[in-house]
Amino acid sequence: MTAPAKTLRAQLFEILRPNAPTPAGRRWRKAHLVILAVGLLAVILLSVDEFSVQNRVFLRAAIWCVTLFFLVEYVARLWVAPELPHMADVPPLAARLRWAGSVPGLIGLLAIMPAIMLAGGYSIAGTDAASIFCILWILKLGLHAPAFGTLARVISNERAPIASVLIVFAILLMSAATGAHIVERDGQPQQFGSLPNAMWWSVVTLTTTGYGDVVPLTPVGRIIGSLLMISGIAVLALMTGVLATGFAQEERRREYLRVWDQVTRVPIFASLGVVTLSEIVGKLRTRYYPARVLVLRRGDPGDSMFFICDGEVEVRLPTGGTVRLGDGAFFGEMSLLNRQPRAASIVTTAPTTLLVLYASDFYEIASHIPALAEAVENEARRRHEENLGRHSGASTPGGTKA
Structure with missing residues (x-):
């Protein structure tokens, strides 16, 4: 239908x-x-x-x-x-x-x-x-x-630690402004005569901007300024750490969901349970290729295999023949299993989305999911026999060349 x-x-x-x-x-x-x-x-x-x-x-x-x-x-x-x-x-x-x-x-x-x-x-x-x-x-x-949406989710997810950092920032800001206002207002009434003016100096110092237009002159004021500068570095580093951690977690979540969506399109994973599938998803990486792009070159190290989520690739065999693989197929498993260099070059014929599984992750998964490893090995064996048949057919009278 x-x-x-x-x-x-x-x-x-x-x-x-x-x-x-x-x-x-x-x-x-x-x-x-x-x-x-x-x-x-x-x-x-x-x-x-x-x-x-x-x-x-x-x-x-x-x-x-x-x-x-x-x-x-x-x-x-x-x-x-x-x-x-x-x-x-x-x-x-x-x-x-x-x-x-x-x-x-x-x-x-x-x-x-x-x-x-x-x-x-x-x-x-x-x-x-x-x-x-x-x-x-x-x-x-x-x-x-798209990172703007990610930023909004990070701020929402990390709102408690971000609020804590902002509270610390406000405490330091007001404390330093009040101290500078008390000790500097007599010597510099125009710059520190009011709390708003002192807060301007406090903000510039706490954020480590340091315009230099307003500076404390008394020893106590300079001590307050020195402590404020050190505290500003610590507060900014703390805020950076909170946001960086939030971005890393959000990106891992997005990548997990993106890979999960792609994995469900590959038939070899369809029969696996949710728990098993979640273990595989954590090992796979998504790669997007436009048309007519070289994915693998003959002679490259066989350190990974690829699953086609959507699109099409062309396998260029050493004999000069070509084979096309579409949605749900996979390639690169033979050199990965044999630990030999790539025997063929792979080129995309259309915009293609691939899932990459590296050798170390493949053998780790194979130890937990024998069925998946067996399916990959069976396919590799079938393709090897098919290639032998093509070579035999090419040299036998009446044979067909792939």
Whole structure:
């Protein structure tokens, strides 16, 4: 039974979807970034008064073309909003309203503000207007940074330790500002005569910025400043450690889920239980290759094997023949099992997603999951016999050459 054909809206969503792995999606993101760069460059150059009138007219035309592009994009994204996974059970109108009120929707709306202002009778002229458009458009770069979502999850997951570090920061800030205000206000009433002024010095010192515009002069004030600088290094190092740990944990979780999704597409893993599958997922690594890219070269060390999640590769045999492997197949197991250099070169024929299993991890898994190792060995034996048959057929009268 064939799957139903995708609607035009679903096809357009596959292109506009953030981080879409399809070639069309990647081309769209590249084009979007190029057009955004052109728009930002035109906005920046428009603020230069030395440009001639003709050049400024050209720059304004470029800005309006980019604005029109963003307007078409906004309408298209608004139309495909019901295709979003979390909008599956929401009526189309409600889904579009929810998307319009989301962060991507609001950023898209801000990007078309020049068109809205034009409709309202405003004109694009002057440095101030150009600066506003530049600020609005730069926000769209955030839509190309999936790490922003990761950052939000890290802050949410690590909110307790982050709050503790911020509390320590506030305690040090207020304590140092109060001490400096007490001991320095008589000698420097303009710089330390009030707590807000003293807090400015405290913030600059605690963050180790050190502008040097305000410095304590008394011995006690300098002692407070020295302790504050040392404390600032410790607080910043603590905050860095918290965020780095959170990012590492979030990236491991994302990689685990990404690999799990890919593993379920490989038939050789389909019969394994959840517990066994989770052990394998932790050992695999995902690799993405565009078309016509060399994955393995003949003679390379046989230190890993590959499973094809989606896509296709071509095995270029030493005899000059080729074999194509598609979804669910695997390769590289023969040299891994025999601990010999690669006997063939592997080239992708289409954009391909591979799972990599290194030799050390393979033998560790083989000791716990004999069935998986046996399946890989059987396939390696079958391919070896098949290659022998091809060589025999090539040298025997009436034989066929692969």
